[in-house]
Amino acid sequence: MKIIACIKQVPDSEAKVKAEGGQVTWGDAPLVINPFDEYAVEGALQQKEADGGTVTALCIGPESAREALKHALAMGADDAILISDPAFSELDTIGAARVLAAAINKIGSADMVVFGRQTLDNGAGLTPAQTARVIGWPMLSWAGQIKVEGGSVRVERVIEEGRVTVSAKLPAVISVVQSIGEPRYPSFMGIRKASKATIPVWSLGDLGATAPEAVVKRTELMNPPVADTASEIITGDTPQAIAETLVEKVLAEKVL
Amino acid sequence: MKTFVYIDHFKGEIQPASWEAIGLGKSLGSVSAIVFGSGVDAITKAAFEHGADEVFVADDPALADYRAEPYAATLSALASSHASSSPAAPLSAGPDLILFPTTARTRELAAMSAVDLKTGVLTDISALEANGDELIATRPIYEGKVLEKTICTGKPVMATIRGRAFPKPEPDASKTGTATKVEVKADALTTVEGYSASESAVNLGDAGVIVSGGRGVSNNPSLQPPAGMDEKQVEIWRAQQGFALITELANVLGGAVGASRAAVDGGYIPYSHQVGQTGKVVTPDLYIACGISGAIQHLVGMRNAKLVVAINKDSDAPIFKQARYGVVGDLFQIVPALTEAFRKKLGK
Numbered sequence: 001m002k003i004i005a006c007i008k009q010v011p012d013s014e015a016k017v018k019a020e021g022g023q024v025t026w027g028d029a030p031l032v033i034n035p036f037d038e039y040a041v042e043g044a045l046q047q048k049e050a051d052g053g054t055v056t057a058l059c060i061g062p063e064s065a066r067e068a069l070k071h072a073l074a075m076g077a078d079d080a081i082l083i084s085d086p087a088f089s090e091l092d093t094i095g096a097a098r099v100l101a102a103a104i105n106k107i108g109s110a111d112m113v114v115f116g117r118q119t120l121d122n123g124a125g126l127t128p129a130q131t132a133r134v135i136g137w138p139m140l141s142w143a144g145q146i147k148v149e150g151g152s153v154r155v156e157r158v159i160e161e162g163r164v165t166v167s168a169k170l171p172a173v174i175s176v177v178q179s180i181g182e183p184r185y186p187s188f189m190g191i192r193k194a195s196k197a198t199i200p201v202w203s204l205g206d207l208g209a210t211a212p213e214a215v216v217k218r219t220e221l222m223n224p225p226v227a228d229t230a231s232e233i234i235t236g237d238t239p240q241a242i243a244e245t246l247v248e249k250v251l252a253e254k255v256l
Numbered sequence: 257m258k259t260f261v262y263i264d265h266f267k268g269e270i271q272p273a274s275w276e277a278i279g280l281g282k283s284l285g286s287v288s289a290i291v292f293g294s295g296v297d298a299i300t301k302a303a304f305e306h307g308a309d310e311v312f313v314a315d316d317p318a319l320a321d322y323r324a325e326p327y328a329a330t331l332s333a334l335a336s337s338h339a340s341s342s343p344a345a346p347l348s349a350g351p352d353l354i355l356f357p358t359t360a361r362t363r364e365l366a367a368m369s370a371v372d373l374k375t376g377v378l379t380d381i382s383a384l385e386a387n388g389d390e391l392i393a394t395r396p397i398y399e400g401k402v403l404e405k406t407i408c409t410g411k412p413v414m415a416t417i418r419g420r421a422f423p424k425p426e427p428d429a430s431k432t433g434t435a436t437k438v439e440v441k442a443d444a445l446t447t448v449e450g451y452s453a454s455e456s457a458v459n460l461g462d463a464g465v466i467v468s469g470g471r472g473v474s475n476n477p478s479l480q481p482p483a484g485m486d487e488k489q490v491e492i493w494r495a496q497q498g499f500a501l502i503t504e505l506a507n508v509l510g511g512a513v514g515a516s517r518a519a520v521d522g523g524y525i526p527y528s529h530q531v532g533q534t535g536k537v538v539t540p541d542l543y544i545a546c547g548i549s550g551a552i553q554h555l556v557g558m559r560n561a562k563l564v565v566a567i568n569k570d571s572d573a574p575i576f577k578q579a580r581y582g583v584v585g586d587l588f589q590i591v592p593a594l595t596e597a598f599r600k601k602l603g604k
Contacts, residue, residue, distance in 0.1 A: 013553055017401040024402055092376060093367070120399055124379040129324065129367035138445035139324050141364045154449070159360040160528065161266045162453040166323075168446040178520075178527045215376035219392060220405035224556075229564070233571075233582045242583055243593035246565065247601050249581055255541040255563045256465070256509070 001053030001148065004113045005044040005077065006100055006131070007037035009061050009068035010120045019221035033068040036116025036176075038183035041072045043146055043176040044114045045184070051148050053111070054078040058103055060088060060096055066199055073194035074186030080197065081107070085204045087211035093122070095212035097130035102207040104135060112153065115175040117142055128175040138168035144179025257285035257386065260312075260335065260351040260412070263303055264362050265291075266322065267451075270299060272462050273357030273419040275306045280422045281355055282307050284386060288351070290334065291435070292327055294320035300435045305427040313435040321448035324364050329441035331365065332372035335412060351412040353391060358416040358461070366414050375410025380537075382421040391415075400537045400556040419461035420539045458512060458528045465511025466540045466561070468531055470554075471518040472547020472568065473498025476588045488523075495524035501588065502546055505595040508604055514538065514558075516548045532557020544594075546587045550575030567591065 011017055015029030033041075044055045057072035057080040059065050069080035083103055091099070104110055113132075118125030132139035143155035144163065154167040158177050186194070204211060234249070236242035250256070259281030264271040281287035289308035291299045294317050303311045314330050331354075338350045354369075356362035358380045366377045382403075383394035391413050397404050408414065460466060474495035481490045499513065506513045515529040531538055532554035543561035548554060550566075550573055558564065559578050566579035567587045576582045583590050598604075 011398070013399070014551075016552065017398040019402045024398065094371060094376060097371070121397060123397055123399065124377065125363045126367035126370075126377055126379065129364040130371050133328070133368040133371040139364060139368070140446065141324070142360050157360075158528065159266075160459055161269070162451060164321075164448060165450040166446050166448050215374075215410040216378065216406060216408050218404050218406050222394075222403045222405070224396075224400065224403050224559075226559075229578060229580055231576055231579050231582055233576075233584060239585070239589040239593040240597070242585065242590060243597040246581060246583065246594060247597040250542065250563065250565065251601060253563050253580070 001047060001051045001112065002110045003044045003047055003053060003055045004104060004107060004110050005037070005041045005055055005057050005072060006113060006115045006128075007040065007057055007059050007068055007072055008034045008119050008121070009059065009065040010034045013120055019223050022221060024221060031064060031067065033071045034116055034119045034121075036118055036120070038071075038075075038116070039176050039178055039180050040114045040116040041075050041077060042183040043143070043174070043180040044112075045076045046181065047112065047146060047148060056081065056107060058100065058107075059083065060091070060099055069199055070194040070197070071186065073197050074190040075184055076187075076190055080199045082199050082201045083207070084201050085211070087204055090214045091212070092214040092216040093124055093126040094130050095214055096127050097134050098212045099204075099207065099209065100127070100131045101134040102209045103202060104131070106202070106207055111170045112148075113137075113171070113173045115173070117175045117177050128173055132173035135173075138172045140166055140168055140172055140174045143174050143176050146174060146176070146180070257352045258350070259284060259287050260290055260354040261287055261308065262290045262331070262354065262356045262362065262365070263299055264357050264359050265293065265299055266361075268293070268296070268299065270302065271357040271359055271419075272424065273417055275427075276419070276422040276424045277355040277357055277417050278303070278306050278308055279425040280384060280417060281353070282425065284353070288312055290331065291315075292319050292330060301432070302427065304431050304433045305429055307425045307428075307431065308433070310433060311435040312438045314438045314440045316440040316442070318440055318442035318444070322361050323444050323446050323448060324368055325445045326440070326442050327365050328368035328372065329443050330438065331369045333441050334438050335369070335373055354412050354414045356414075356416040358418055362416050366416055370410075370414050373410070373412065375412060375414060376408040378406055378408055378413070378415040380418050381415050382418045384415065396537060399532070399553055401552070418537070418539075460512050460514055460529070460531060460536060460538045463512035463538065463540050465506065465509040465542045466514045466531070466538055466558075467502050467506040467509065467511055467544045467546065468514030468516065468548060468558070469499050469502045469519055469525070469546050470516035470548030471522065472587055473502065473519060474522065474524060475547070478588070492523050495519065495522065498547070498588070499525055501591045501595070505544065505591055505598070508595050508598050508602065509542070511540070511542070516554050517551065545575050545579070546591055548575050549573045550578065
């Protein structure tokens with residue numbers, strides 16, 4: 001099994017992200033591997049453990065994104081590739097899918113490409129399915145469980161309504177959700193290995209690709225309106241008294 | 257403006273935001289609804305009743321289960337065949353816009369179809385303005401901590417709308433029509449082998465009332481856990497008793513059960529209940545937070561609720577800053593009392 005885990009680097013989920021002067025800022029909050037992509041690496045490593053093979057971590061991003069790749073290496077990925085090019089500043093999801101598809105083809109003979117279900121920054125969740133469409137492989141979205149049998153893969157998709165079992169022939173693109181299992185912590189040996197690893201950088205030229213023109217463009221950034229909430233603490237002698245006062249207040253708001 | 261609206265359903269169960277999408281499309285011009293599946297006459301009828309000017313139907317056993325590839329191929333073929341037809345026949349001209357409710361299925365379907373149609377998708381939009389020919393959408397980024405206005409320069413513009421962000425048209429049973437059959441592209445790459453319903457179907461996006469629990473639901477000291485459990489099992493057992501109280505309150509209010517990330521990470525409840533993680537911004541009329549301290553992701557996920565009530569032992573919990581009404585107290589006493597008080601007042 002040759003498995004590729006696609007990851008991205010994003011500001012930490014605890015970061016106070018704001019729109020400031022037409023830019024998105026997050027102060028001195030750290031950049032980390034996209035939390036959903038940690039599950040992707042975990043899912044990929046589980047498959048490697050079950051069926052043997054290798055896991056390659058693949059990331060589009062600036063030089064700083066090496067740190068996210070090192071995290072994947074420390075978790076247990078065998079190698080890592082950074083795709084970096086100044087032309088990527090305007091990349092939309094389809095552009096990212098085309099770049100990733102080119103890289104997947106350049107790596108060659110992959111059996112499985114694993115993504116997290118979405119990133120914390122853009123949050124569109126489109127790139128996995130668009131990558132599958134560009135390379136013409138089956139797409140298995142929102143997998144909570146992956147099982148490879150012979151040349152096929154069966155996943156349990158976790159969707160709003162329940163769990164759907166879906167199978168496809170390999171190679172396939174899979175996006176995973178949290179049910180795949182808690183991402184493992186990097187081991188001491190893993191961290192040492194990651195710190196020594198050389199991570200090749202591929203440019204658009206290396207991929208034999210030209211910069212995809214963005215179809216989706218941002219025109220404005222805003223901070224969400226902050227609700228002007230005057231809080232009122234309800235008190236009373238007993239829980240029943242508090243509850244009755246609260247119910248009256250809630251019903252008086254006429255939202256129900 | 258000509259809008260196609262994809263009516264998303266799972267085994268005939270229609271996503272209510274599909275109707276909201278029809279309403280949005282009608283406010284911009286004409287609407288053609290799109291219904292895929294097998295045996296979908298009832299959905300077609302409902303689409304006319306909710307205001308669709310015409311309905312395109314692909315009713316075929318090959319589409320019985322939702323599968324990304326045949327659905328995307330059928331949609332792409334439909335949108336592109338109409339793109340080339342005569343402008344003299346406005347109803348069969350190509351769409352300027354394709355709208356979807358935002359679900360796991362539609363994110364995937366729209367994503368793939370956009371590749372075929374060489375256009376883009378604006379996901380989870382909460383507003384859409386027309387500026388001449390240009391459509392400007394508002395959507396959340398960074399888990400909703402920031403909003404962006406965004407455009408799609410391809411045609412048609414594709415967008416998935418957030419539930420409850422746009423008005424829902426009232427159905428009118430007198431509105432009927434004849435559906436137009438469309439060609440099915442059955443190029444499936446996947447096989448659906450089975451389905452198991454979740455114990456409680458969770459649809460937080462469409463819920464008018466959400467009662468949520470956090471880490472605090474596992475802290476009821478008065479409960480005596482069954483013998484033979486280890487520490488973690490005891491914690492989860494306690495939390496499940498806590499969520500049972502929350503579920504009762506949600507049931508009396510006809511609402512859904514939500515959870516904080518801490519509760520989900522603790523293994524108390526499936527993550528499909530989680531509020532305030534990417535993609536799970538909720539906008540109910542009433543949000544009751546029980547034992548939730550209010551981490552930033554959670555606050556971002558629920559702060560657009562019309563009315564927020566917080567119950568927490570810690571008077572300094574950040575959740576109180578977002579709440580119109582707060583109770584500083586023990587949720588294990590307050591929540592059952594609240595259930596009883598609502599039951600009496602609402603006559604249930």
